[in-house]
Amino acid sequence: MSEPRESDFAYQAVYRYLTQLISEPGNQGAIRLPSLRQLAERLNVSISTIQYAYALLEKEGRVYSVAKSGYFAQPTSSVMPPGRGDDLLETVYVNARCTGMQVLSADEPASIQPLDRPLLMLERELLRQYPRHLQTPAQPCGELELRTLLAARYTSSAAHCWHAEDVYIGADLRGVLEILIAVLELRHATVVIESPCDWMILRLFQSAEVQVIELPLQPDGAFDPQKLQRLLENERVRLILLSSRLNMPHGSCIPPANREAIAHLLLSHGTWLLENDCHGDLLDDAIGEPLRELVDPDRLLVFSMFEKIIGVEAPYGFVLSRQWRADLQRHFLLRSFRLSPIRQKAIARLYASGRVDQHLPMLKHLLRERRTQWIDLIRERLGDILHVIEPEGGATIWLHSARPVVMDAVFQRLLKQHVLIAPGELFSLRGLHAQHMRLSAIGGTEHELLRLVGLLGDALRLAPRTDARKHSACTQ
CATH class of the missing domain: 1.10.10.10 (Winged helix-like DNA-binding domain superfamily/Winged helix DNA-binding domain)
Structure with a gap:
């Protein structure tokens, strides 16, 4: 000393x-x-x-x-110091893995009540039924039993029907989307994407040099149909990426009338739709048909994943497509995803037994309770400085600062206090949502939530103000 x-x-x-x-x-x-x-x-x-x-x-x-x-x-790993790199997403990823970090940046709905135990029990039973010498070789596009189940699950009518050969399963969602970018030849092509949008999707398109046009969501979850029409008329749009029912991270549901207007525009222009159904099952109250039921199924691709519902023991991503069958099969074969056939069979039987459908209402109820707990506390303690976009499902909350602040200062202050948030700029490639943030609402004790809300309020109140003109350009 x-x-x-x-x-x-x-x-x-x-x-x-x-x-x-x-x-x-x-x-x-x-x-x-x-x-x-x-x-x-x-x-x-x-x-x-x-x-x-x-x-x-x-x-x-x-x-x-x-x-x-x-x-x-409790042991706490040191956080990545500010200035170690200018990649905000890298900072979030690195610090999310630090021991002792309070991670409020994640979107992991199944972590509140995963189905990993029944899944692994089914897998053990299947291993006894199918010893290794009786197991069929791994199929490059996914286990047939699971592909057949997914095809049936997404079929809603004779017109909107799917078959097992229309379903492709990969090791994770990222790998599946990389194959889609290659098969659809999206490099340098123009794609319209809803905004805010998942950062993984944005980074994938950016790394593939896709020309991304962001279509901002309105506060009620609707899109401006006139703006979309102008885009489709004036730009060579290869496809549009929209959510099925629940727009995440915004947490809103496209109003039925707006959904029909968008579908009409896509049909009249013959535009391909790439539908994101990762959160479709997490909508509190499913009103109306999903977007995929309103468009031409021959100009439609749907992608999703199991992890949001089942948990980390089911990391696979999948896509449904009636077209490009030969190209998709070839790319999946070349990628050589090493997927456990038994784990895929177990997932299929978890769905076929009705266990997932029984689980969903309980999961959504728990998520709504946790979100409500957070939202009530934020409105009570921080209502003058932070506005909540009322979520209609999911495990996160989309928030908007009532005054223009330097959100990076909020992020860095909380990081030093071992609290990690997801700043809104992560969900845009062109600087939108700079006054927003996404918080995980998985939960905690009342004392812990009070502490976190207090730290969040201090960080917002102490943050320097940003330029008012820049604020008005980023409040989409």
């Missing part, structure tokens, strides 16, 4: 020592910290100095005391 024994700043050195002790590599689970007397002797300072340093850490929520047992802490 370089400070004098009873210096007014001795507690700062003790604070730094404890912070490093908590974050040492290899620490797992709760860390028992040295007692007041042990630390005073080790660092050659008074017990009162040690008490003050512990009190600071306890106030920050990094240390807690247990009667007659002493002080404890």
Whole structure:
């Protein structure tokens, strides 16, 4: 310790020592910290100095005391320092994996109540029924049993019907979308995308040099049909990417009349629709038909994933398409996805048994409860500085700052306090949504939510204001 024994700043050195002790590599689970007397002797300072340093850490929520047992802490990895790189998405990804980080940037609805246990039980039963020597070789486009089930699940009429050979299953959604970009020859092509849009999709299109035109959602979840019509008339639009029912991260549902107007425009211009159905089952109240039921099925592709409903044990992505059968089969064969046939059979039987359909209402109820808890608290404590876009489903909340602030300052301040949010700019390629953020509403104790809302409010109130003209251009 370089400070004098009873210096007014001795507690700062003790604070730094404890912070490093908590974050040492290899620490797992709760860390028992040295007692007041042990630390005073080790660092050659008074017990009162040690008490003050512990009190600071306890106030920050990094240390807690247990009667007659002493002080404890959870290990916390250091966050990526600001300035280490200018890629905001990389910063979010890296820090989401830091121990001790309160991750509010994720969209993981199934984590609240996953179906991993029944899925793995089914898999074990199937392994007994299908020993390795009886298992069929892995099929490049996915296990036939699962493809057949998905085709039947998406069939709604004789006109809007699918068959197993129209379904293609990949190791994850990213890999499936990469194949679609290649098969549809989207490099340098013009694609219209709803905005805000999932950052993974945006980055994929950006890396493939797709010319992206963002179509902003209105506050009620509708699109401006006149703006879309002008785009279709004046641009060489290869396809348009829209959500099936639930627009995420916005959390809104396209009003039925607006959905029909969009479908009419796509039909009259012969425009291809790439429908995102990843969150379609998470809409609280499904009103009207999904968009895919209103367009030409021969100019339609639908993609989705299992993970949002089942959980991380079902990471596969899939796409449905009536066209490009030979090209899709060839690309899936070349990609050589190594998918477990037994795991795919287990997913198929999880759906076929009705377990998923029984699970969905319970999952949506839990998600709505958690969102309501968050929203009520935000409106009560931060209603003057933060506006909530009322979500109609899903596991996240889309928020808008009531005054123009530098959202990066909000992000960095919270990051230093081990709280990770998803700034709105992640969901646009052209700087839209700079005054927005997405928060995960998976939940927590009332005390924890109060603490997080308090930190969020402090970060917004202390953030510098941004240019008002820039704010007006980004409040889509």
